[in-house]
Amino acid sequence: MREGKTRYVILGLLSERPMSGYMVKKLVDARFRFFWSESYGQLYPELKALLREGLVEIDDDAALRPEEPVPTPSTAGRRDRIAYRIAPAGREALRRWLDRPAERESVRFEILLKMYFAGQGDRKALQASLREFEAHYATERATLDRYQEELERIPDERGDHRDVLRVIDFGQKSYDAYLAWCRGTFAEWEGR
Amino acid sequence: MREGKTRYVILGLLSERPMSGYMVKKLVDARFRFFWSESYGQLYPELKALLREGLVEIDDDAALRPEEPVPTPSTAGRRDRIAYRIAPAGREALRRWLDRPAERESVRFEILLKMYFAGQGDRKALQASLREFEAHYATERATLDRYQEELERIPDERGDHRDVLRVIDFGQKSYDAYLAWCRGTFAEWEGR
């Protein structure tokens, strides 16, 4: 039976600093975007479950001085804001998950499905999809570069920069491969 | 609202030749493995729905001479075998889907999550996962080469070889990127 990994995403981020569910979502979107995603519909119920199981705790301190745990986005205009902090049992659970072998990755590329069956449809539509695909990954590739530069500029306080840079490198390398494939495909189509 | 794509996988494969649900599954596993997956639990109910909606039909001919529509696997030892054929309405639906823009791809790499949080866990476990990752994609990469060679050897009867080769090229390029990343990561770890 597959285990949900949402909890480990939460636990992993909380292991760095206390934060709210909203902030977990923002961080997943910002940092993990190129290899992971979570929705509020998963995050908030999972946080509740984690609290019930004693893997996380409410951090009132962080809720009172919200400027500290939240670095990037502006802290203006907030509502209730519930800050969570990882509990010892949570650290334990995170460690146990990290020590288990990683499960097989899952990918789904609709555009490849469409390219495979391209003979049955209009080539114009596929071309437009591919251009959209290329533009998207070109933008994302640039975002990764900015992320890398930022990381190399700021001091490595937790000593995790090398690991994070390896993760970023994965994104850069695979996006480069996607973009090279786009160029190759357009070239092939033109010389048809 | 996201639409299920299982039906278009089925319709797309049936547009090439009539076949059974079992064969659809085998073909998805063999050809689409590196960018798509389907389970029997999706395939069989979807085939029923497609039949009910008149997008596919039962092909008794193909069921009676099963050697023809099924090229690769041996046809020995079968049970009932229900062969399906695409109906005109099915071709229409397939075409309409192909003409719509492709949705954003989804990927999920647990190993990158673990690498991001590596500082909290045992490095040995991550190393083992990465070795497993590398071995897996090295094997898959070789499979893609064999697939490509096979395709280039046989005559291009439906005129779709170029599209299929583009799809294979995507797999080759991204797997090369994964493997280069593995080598880079191991190198970084050794010189630590």
Add this chain to the structure above:
DNA sequence: GGCGGCATGTAAGTTGTTACATGATTAA
């Protein structure tokens, strides 16, 4: 006799998305 592959299916459960509801604050 048992295993593996052929072949079809279902039930139960899990996971994940989307749309919605609420409401405060700030900037244009």
Add this chain to the structure above:
DNA sequence: TTAATCATGTAACAACTTACATGCCGCC
């Protein structure tokens, strides 16, 4: 005043996985 962003949450649904059940055939 309107949109955006902050912030939390739920309900309904859709998608997907897994385990199981059934049974034939051929091979070792």
